[in-house]
Amino acid sequence: MTTSANPFDVARIREDFPILKELVHGKPLVYLDNAATTQKPQAVIDALVNYYMTENSNVHRGVHTLSQIATDAYEGGREKVRQFINAEHDKEIIFVRGTTEGINLVAQTYGRANIGPGDEIIITAMEHHSNIVPWQILCEEKGAHLKVIPINDDGELLLDEYESLLSPRTRFVSVVHQSNALGTINPVEKIVELAHARDIPVLLDGAQAVAHVPIDVQKLGCDFYAFSGHKLYGPTGVGALYGRSELLDAMPPYQGGGEMIRSVTFEKTLYNVIPAKFEAGTQNIAGSVGLGAAIDYVNSVGIDRIAAYEKELLAYGTERLSEIEAVRLIGTAREKGSILSFVMDMAHPHDVGTILDAEGIAVRTGHHCAQPLMDRYGVPATARASLAFYNTKEEIDTLVRGIDRVIEVFSR
Amino acid sequence: MSNLHDLYQEILLEHNNKPRNFRKLEDANRQADGYNPLCGDQITLYLKVEDDVIADVAFQGVGCAISRASASMLTQSVKGETLAKAEEIFDGFHALITDPDADVDYDLLGDLEMLSGVSAFPTRIKCAVLAWHTLNAAIEGTEDSVTTE
Numbered sequence: 001m002t003t004s005a006n007p008f009d010v011a012r013i014r015e016d017f018p019i020l021k022e023l024v025h026g027k028p029l030v031y032l033d034n035a036a037t038t039q040k041p042q043a044v045i046d047a048l049v050n051y052y053m054t055e056n057s058n059v060h061r062g063v064h065t066l067s068q069i070a071t072d073a074y075e076g077g078r079e080k081v082r083q084f085i086n087a088e089h090d091k092e093i094i095f096v097r098g099t100t101e102g103i104n105l106v107a108q109t110y111g112r113a114n115i116g117p118g119d120e121i122i123i124t125a126m127e128h129h130s131n132i133v134p135w136q137i138l139c140e141e142k143g144a145h146l147k148v149i150p151i152n153d154d155g156e157l158l159l160d161e162y163e164s165l166l167s168p169r170t171r172f173v174s175v176v177h178q179s180n181a182l183g184t185i186n187p188v189e190k191i192v193e194l195a196h197a198r199d200i201p202v203l204l205d206g207a208q209a210v211a212h213v214p215i216d217v218q219k220l221g222c223d224f225y226a227f228s229g230h231k232l233y234g235p236t237g238v239g240a241l242y243g244r245s246e247l248l249d250a251m252p253p254y255q256g257g258g259e260m261i262r263s264v265t266f267e268k269t270l271y272n273v274i275p276a277k278f279e280a281g282t283q284n285i286a287g288s289v290g291l292g293a294a295i296d297y298v299n300s301v302g303i304d305r306i307a308a309y310e311k312e313l314l315a316y317g318t319e320r321l322s323e324i325e326a327v328r329l330i331g332t333a334r335e336k337g338s339i340l341s342f343v344m345d346m347a348h349p350h351d352v353g354t355i356l357d358a359e360g361i362a363v364r365t366g367h368h369c370a371q372p373l374m375d376r377y378g379v380p381a382t383a384r385a386s387l388a389f390y391n392t393k394e395e396i397d398t399l400v401r402g403i404d405r406v407i408e409v410f411s412r
Numbered sequence: 413m414s415n416l417h418d419l420y421q422e423i424l425l426e427h428n429n430k431p432r433n434f435r436k437l438e439d440a441n442r443q444a445d446g447y448n449p450l451c452g453d454q455i456t457l458y459l460k461v462e463d464d465v466i467a468d469v470a471f472q473g474v475g476c477a478i479s480r481a482s483a484s485m486l487t488q489s490v491k492g493e494t495l496a497k498a499e500e501i502f503d504g505f506h507a508l509i510t511d512p513d514a515d516v517d518y519d520l521l522g523d524l525e526m527l528s529g530v531s532a533f534p535t536r537i538k539c540a541v542l543a544w545h546t547l548n549a550a551i552e553g554t555e556d557s558v559t560t561e
Contacts, residue, residue, distance in 0.1 A: 347477065348451075348475065348476035348477060349451070349476075350451045350453075350476035350478075350536070350539065351420075351476050351477045351478070354416075354419070354533060354535070354536060355416060355420075358415070358416045365451065366450060366451050366452060367451075367452050371452075374452070380451075380452040380453075380454070380474050380475075381451055381452045409416065409417075409420050409425075410420075410425065410477075412420075412422055412425060
């Protein structure tokens with residue numbers, strides 16, 4: 001959002017991301033695949049280098065100085081995550097590899113302990129495979145059933161249908177905060193409220209939302225919130241699962257190993273308290289450091305300003321793409337993040353992707369790990385441009401010229 | 413860029429728009445399904461084999477221009493050929509699209525040469541070979557659907 005008092009200087013922000021200077025096929029990289037992974041600012045790259053150059057050691061239980069420094073760095077990352085999503089306690093933040101592992105952790109611990117034959121789990125029609133398959137595995141094991149909240153043609157959840165799906169057998173609700181394939185931002189507070197009125201816990205898949213909208217887990221009221229560091233300008237291989245401490249305390253452990261125990265004998269092992277109970281084995285220490293640096297960076301720009309600027313970009317992109325007759329946008333929800341998913345009758349998304357790549361434009365093409373959603377729209381795949389706050393209106397113009405090129409090639 | 417024009421040659425686009433033998437073969441005695449999980453391309457290939465000769469061949473499915481044109485051209489190139497000759501064509505075609513320096517028998521490949529531009533696009537080779545792997549599966553009578561992964 002450009003205001004005269006505090007302009008959003010995208011040119012200066014772009015300076016922070018070294019990769020944006022790269023050329024692809026001799027043309028400036030136009031990176032529009034941010035829903036798959038975001039690029040890393042210099043501050044994150046420096047934090048990783050600095051950690052390995054000056055602080056690397058294994059954490060916890062070390063008496064030597066480096067171990068203490070590494071422990072502080074690792075736990076410092078946890079505190080930054082806590083503040084960023086406004087969790088009440090540090091111990092409610094479990095480090096995981098990413099959103100997928102966070103959801104699997106809940107399904108395999110909370111789920112296995114609390115869901116039985118004939119019980120029901122509710123998800124939505126727009127879930128990523130990572131918020132479908134872990135529940136299917138659980139349902140298969142336990143004889144439980146998966147229920148799916150349908151959507152309308154714009155890609156918005158039908159809340160009335162959700163209410164009627166909530167039954168005396170519903171034991172869990174797991175819903176995506178922002179859809180990766182459509183961009184839809186779901187009314188998650190309402191979803192949580194309706195579930196909690198029936199004492200049903202709710203997990204929110206925040207993989208997409210976390211980098212684009214301010215997250216306050218206490219305000220959302222959710223029981224679990226999972227996200228990945230690499231979609232928040234941080235490194236791959238690290239993410240966080242927030243869980244309310246009452247639930248985490250009562251849950252059985254996920255994996256067994258070092259760090260997650262209080263004492264071990266061959267007869268009986270006592271488990272550690274949270275969060276250690278869920279962090280077996282040496283964790284991604286550098287990942288925590290990098291994620292912490294990414295959060296510092298995002299805070300320095302301001303998530304509210306990021307959200308406002310991206311909204312402006314989305315409006316511009318939606319307008320420009322809507323002007324092209326051969327393009328049909330998939331996902332036109334009123335509440336939407338900066339994702340432009342589209343199909344063209346004349347060209348398959350994969351062909352669109354190849355032609356755009358020749359222009360230096362990176363978009364994702366395919367089913368976006370949401371095959372049931374593609375079926376819902378009757379398309380095998382879409383091309384998806386997903387925007388971040390370092391993207392510009394000029395890059396959207398380049399995308400439009402790239403699409404013109406697709407039309408030119410396929411109209412011969 | 414010229415690579416792009418080498419890839420999307422007019423004849424390829426023409427096969428994409430009007431694929432040949434694009435139907436279910438009612439009297440097929442062999443068939444196989446192929447799937448490219450990367451992009452969702454899906455194909456069913458039907459064969460009518462008589463005395464080791466491909467008497468008829470057809471396909472159905474959804475996919476990108478490369479996979480569709482490749483399947484369409486496949487049906488033209490193997491129809492009336494012996495199974496052994498079809499394998500030979502596949503080997504030649506595979507070399508054509510994966511190795512720009514391959515010593516290719518262009519007489520054997522005929523129109524398939526038009527797909528040579530794929531070799532400059534490693535991510536699209538899977539699209540071009542899907543129908544051919546499916547053909548192999550149909551010839552060998554493989555039960556499971558083949559994938560390019």
